[in-house]
Every structure is written in C-alpha cells, then in structure tokens.
Amino acid sequence: MRIDIITVLPQMLTGPLDCSILKRAQDKGLAEIVVHNLRDYTTNKHKRVDDYPFGGEAGMVIQIEPVDNAIAALKQQREYDEVIFTSPDGELFDQPMANQMSTLQNIIILCGHYKGIDYRIREHLITKEISIGDYVLTGGEMAAAIIADAVVRLIPGAIGDEQSALSDSFQDNLLAPPVYTRPAEYKGWKVPDILLSGHQAKIDEWKLQQAMERTKALRPDLLKED
Structure with missing residues (x-):
C-alpha cells in the first residue's frame, strides 16, 4: 500500500x-x-x-x-x-x-x-x-x-501476531474484554480465576460476556439492532 x-x-x-x-x-x-x-x-x-x-x-x-x-x-x-x-x-x-x-x-x-x-x-x-x-x-x-x-496496522505482516488486530476493540462492534498479565496477584488484586483455568472454551465465553458488558456500559451505541 x-x-x-x-x-x-x-x-x-x-x-x-x-x-x-x-x-x-x-x-x-x-x-x-x-x-x-x-x-x-x-x-x-x-x-x-x-x-x-x-x-x-x-x-x-x-x-x-x-x-x-x-x-x-x-x-x-x-x-x-x-x-x-x-x-x-x-x-x-x-x-x-x-x-x-x-x-x-x-x-x-x-x-x-x-x-x-x-x-x-x-x-x-x-x-x-x-x-x-x-x-x-x-x-x-x-x-x-x-x-x-x-x-x-491491518496489512498482513505489519503486526507480528495478526490475530491481535482481529481481536481489537470495534472489530465485532464490541469493546475488547479486559486483559491481564503476570503476576497473577499483586497487592491482593487478583486476575480472574477463569483466565488461569486453562479451559479455553470457558475463557472465550467469559471474554465475550465481558466484551458485551463493557460495550453495553460504555458504548451502547455500538450494539445496533438488526
């Protein structure tokens, strides 16, 4: 381009x-x-x-x-x-x-x-x-x-992990879910247990739920009715 x-x-x-x-x-x-x-x-x-x-x-x-x-x-x-x-x-x-x-x-x-x-x-x-x-x-x-x-940044190869761009906010008319990294606990503040479970299907379900809730609370205009 x-x-x-x-x-x-x-x-x-x-x-x-x-x-x-x-x-x-x-x-x-x-x-x-x-x-x-x-x-x-x-x-x-x-x-x-x-x-x-x-x-x-x-x-x-x-x-x-x-x-x-x-x-x-x-x-x-x-x-x-x-x-x-x-x-x-x-x-x-x-x-x-x-x-x-x-x-x-x-x-x-x-x-x-x-x-x-x-x-x-x-x-x-x-x-x-x-x-x-x-x-x-x-x-x-x-x-x-x-x-x-x-x-x-959307051109294939521009980002090392192309899947990262596909999961950004707004790609599905939803805000991105919360993200966390190590340590799993800091000052008593814990990462949600589901993200540490290793159960990918349940993790994906949690992420979608969080994305929906954040979008509804922060950007309800994105949840367009068909």
Missing part, C-alpha cells in the same frame, strides 16, 4: 509516521507513506497556497490551483483508489472503514488547514471525505496520521 499525504505542514507528520508499527511496515516494504509539501506545487514566488475567502468571512482558504497541481502530479505516476480529504464534516472514521481501506493499493490524503479548502476541490477532486470526530483541529495532519496508523 502507498499513502501520499498532501499538507502545508509536513513537519507535523515526521514523528508519527516514522515509528512503531508504521515504521516496521515501511521497513518491510508492506507500506510506503510519502508526505508532500503543498507549497512545492504553487506557481507564485512566495509559495503562498491560501487567500481570503469570497464573501468576506474571517480566516484563510487553501487555493484550488496548488491542490490540483499536486494531485495531478501524483496521478501521473500511478492510479489511486481514493483521494481523501480530512474534514470535520466528513464520514466518521471507524474500524469497518479502516478494514476496508487496508485492502486498497494507493490513496491520497489531503490535509485540511486554515478556514478550509476551496469547495471546488471537494466537488471535483476528492472521492472521499473522512472525519475522525466531532471537533475541529488546527489542521488535518493528525487526522491523516491516525488514518494511516489504523489502516497500515
């Missing part, structure tokens, strides 16, 4: 994209994540990519020309499954979406910034808009990093 991220602040992505699972996936050749500075695609000598909005509203707006230039340059090199824009009013990013995106080959993520982007970009160049939550960030860089992390 290749992920091309277009941003006005590439330095914000240097750390998050170059450590842990994302780094290992790239080192293994399973993923390639390339950050592009939008200012490299502008045609004015001051490398300006924004201007005042028509209509007198406060704030600055990313111009269409540098974005069009950047996307066109990338599309000359390869075909893309999706051209994504990170926006507070996009489709809410969740685990099923991450699962689906992990099967794609090439995607572009355009990071929003300032007051927003010229709406013609969204009308003519973007194929999918994604929000990571109902709040506003300074820019879409952290959202792009979150999307990249959630997607790349």
Whole structure:
C-alpha cells in the first residue's frame, strides 16, 4: 500500500509516521507513506497556497490551483483508489472503514488547514471525505496520521501476531474484554480465576460476556439492532 499525504505542514507528520508499527511496515516494504509539501506545487514566488475567502468571512482558504497541481502530479505516476480529504464534516472514521481501506493499493490524503479548502476541490477532486470526530483541529495532519496508523496496522505482516488486530476493540462492534498479565496477584488484586483455568472454551465465553458488558456500559451505541 502507498499513502501520499498532501499538507502545508509536513513537519507535523515526521514523528508519527516514522515509528512503531508504521515504521516496521515501511521497513518491510508492506507500506510506503510519502508526505508532500503543498507549497512545492504553487506557481507564485512566495509559495503562498491560501487567500481570503469570497464573501468576506474571517480566516484563510487553501487555493484550488496548488491542490490540483499536486494531485495531478501524483496521478501521473500511478492510479489511486481514493483521494481523501480530512474534514470535520466528513464520514466518521471507524474500524469497518479502516478494514476496508487496508485492502486498497494507493490513496491520497489531503490535509485540511486554515478556514478550509476551496469547495471546488471537494466537488471535483476528492472521492472521499473522512472525519475522525466531532471537533475541529488546527489542521488535518493528525487526522491523516491516525488514518494511516489504523489502516497500515491491518496489512498482513505489519503486526507480528495478526490475530491481535482481529481481536481489537470495534472489530465485532464490541469493546475488547479486559486483559491481564503476570503476576497473577499483586497487592491482593487478583486476575480472574477463569483466565488461569486453562479451559479455553470457558475463557472465550467469559471474554465475550465481558466484551458485551463493557460495550453495553460504555458504548451502547455500538450494539445496533438488526
């Protein structure tokens, strides 16, 4: 998988994209994540990519020309499954979406910034808009990093134990059950006996029950009625 991220602040992505699972996936050749500075695609000598909005509203707006230039340059090199824009009013990013995106080959993520982007970009160049939550960030860089992390970790081979990703929260619309490790007792706080029993069928039943109870208490919205 290749992920091309277009941003006005590439330095914000240097750390998050170059450590842990994302780094290992790239080192293994399973993923390639390339950050592009939008200012490299502008045609004015001051490398300006924004201007005042028509209509007198406060704030600055990313111009269409540098974005069009950047996307066109990338599309000359390869075909893309999706051209994504990170926006507070996009489709809410969740685990099923991450699962689906992990099967794609090439995607572009355009990071929003300032007051927003010229709406013609969204009308003519973007194929999918994604929000990571109902709040506003300074820019879409952290959202792009979150999307990249959630997607790349699902690529086979990115995680040493692939079953681990399949048992994460939200994979079955349930929160994950509690997990414990050694020591079995600490300061009088004990690990549930069932987990020490060695009876795998009963352990699995307990885990499912715990997942259901935690989801009902903490995220009842996930328990959708058919």
